[in-house]
Amino acid sequence: MNRKLTATRDAKKDVGQKDIRFFTETIDVGRISPLAFFEAGDSCYKNERFYWQNADKTLTLVGIGHAAVLSTNHGEDRYTSISTSWKQLCEALIKEEKDMEPVLFGGFSFDPEVGGKEEWESFPSSYFVAPSFQLTIRDGKTMIAINLITDSASSAEEFDKLREERDRLIHIAQVEEFPVSPKPEVLQIVERKKEDYLKAVSQVTERIQKGEAKKVVIARSIDLHFKEQVPAISALHHITNEQQESYQFGLQKDDHLFFGATPERLIQIEKGKAFSACVAGSIRRGKSAIEDRQLGEELLGDRKNREEHQYVVSMISTVFKALCKSVSIPKTPKLMKIRDIQHLYTPVVGEMEKGIDIFDLVKALHPTPALGGSPTDVAMEVIRELEGMDRGYYAAPIGWTDTAGNGEFAVAIRSGLLDGKRAHLYAGGGIVADSEKEKEYEETWVKFRPVLRALGGKLNG
Incomplete structure (x- = not known):
């Protein structure tokens, strides 16, 4: 049975806690389609995914699950708020030299003074996520990282479960067939x-x-x-x-x-x-x-x-x-x-x-x-x-x-x-x-x- 094994951290409550720790681990996975990995998260993480590819095709990012969410409805302070919260998380990072840097992905609204209306009602002035599972393809090399932000004493057990879930997502992306969807009518x-x-x-x-x-x-x-x-x-x-x-x-x-x-x-x-x-x-x-x-x-x-x-x-x-x-x-x-x-x-x-x-x-x-x-x-x-x-x-x-x-x-x-x-x-x-x-x-x-x-x-x- 597919189980969602990641929990969203509310940055407003958790970021800045002295006992919070930010763990990450990276593995090489060979060739894998970024869109297949994105789709592998559909059943359990439908609303917790992102995709990015730069214009010269040297970097692709896919995020699945939420290790942390940073958001704010502040106006001019929204940039400082996100920056400060992210720096606090970065200070809690525990990584080995071989591990890639965890990313924070998201965006800001065009104008916070008129935000949250019409179809944008559920989108705050700024919304950023640190993913639980992060695929990175850089200059042809594919890597997948696990990110865990926790204040739990049982972090080793949590991380083992995330490893199992990472392997499940990789297996789905590599083995299952994802037929190309026709354009909608x-x-x-x-x-x-x-x-x-x-x-x-x-x-x-x-x-x-x-x-x-x-x-x-x-x-x-x-x-x-x-x-x-x-x-x-x-x-x-x-x-x-x-x-x-x-x-x-x-x-x-x-x-x-x-x-x-x-x-x-x-x-x-x-x-x-x-x-x-x-x-x-x-x-x-x-x-x-x-x-x-x-x-x-x-x-x-x-x-x-x-x-x-x-x-x-x-x-x-x-x-x-x-x-x-x-x-x-x-x-x-x-x-x-x-x-x-x-x-x-x-x-x-x-x-x-x-x-x-x-x-x-x-x-x-x-x-x-x-x-x-x-x-x-x-x-x-x-x-x-x-x-x-x-x-x-x-x-x-x-x-x-x-x-x-x-x-x-x-x-x-x-x-x-x-x-x-x-x-x-x-x-x-x-x-x-x-x-x-x-x-x-x-x-x-x-x-x-x-x-x-x-x-x-x-x-x-």
Whole structure:
């Protein structure tokens, strides 16, 4: 009989206890499909799983079960709260040199002032988990770790049970067959508040023309209704198969899967170096190589898109110069081409100042002008007033950090929230002085396409 052998630790009560201990153990497992391992946890850990793969395919993470949950509904203190709780857990870590670093995975809501509404009711302002079973594929090497956070005197017995459960999960992933799920049958696509969106774009454009802001990102959402309940593995399989150039992620909570394939890195920390990416300004892909090149050249020369991109470059470079040293930023953008869209892209690299961690940079960078606007405080007030929806974790930081301080967060665009027989998809665009509402509306359909396609939908807008 399958038994759930892990227990969630409430970080608010347990983190900081003097007698708490954080045990970890790593084994090599040879070749194993990360999605098969994810699916092996379906029967006992359906709402306690996550998936992550970086854009260059050098790192894949799968988490099953909860060794600890760190969450908060604090506003500006939420980054510090998660950082402090994680550092306290890290101080309790007991590991051998051969063991890999345990990870903490999760995300923040876009705006804590409007969080927890509509379909996002069960998602707090921040939600992070340290998994009980952690699969890591790094540069082709596959490892699985057990993580146990406990204050129990019988920790050795607990760990032995976790070893048995780890072996059971590995056996399921390696031996059982997981047929590829067909794409779900979409019964209906519903545009939510389309006219309100178009009205908001017009109002924002007028305000920008009056000098109230330089740029404001306005988003909208659509609902998909399916004939049958959509398994999480189906959504992840199709999005990872179709969006090879992007970061791929999935986070489960309370019968929901927040997932997507985003092209945009927010921040990466590796051995004290910080990496970010300015991604703003977009155009569709061409139907031929010649048209694709022409569209790319048009994007590089387009004043509206270059202006939109420069707002992001200016903001991210300011943050890096404040929190890092030896900052490197190219003077002109290049093209980032993914399956459905082309973006303007400028990489940023810096060496972190002492005492700064990944959550400091996430706090300082979110929201970038690519997802909020410029100036940030003005843009956020306009979004709250006119957008008319709770973005939840859409357009917000999602990612991981480990006990050594390394980590990576992406911006959760090209994303959706799967809820049984429904899915909620989100897309937006930067509004500037010469924006046209119909063109902005059409651009959102291009941005809906990756998740829409993965869930069996077809563009009809």
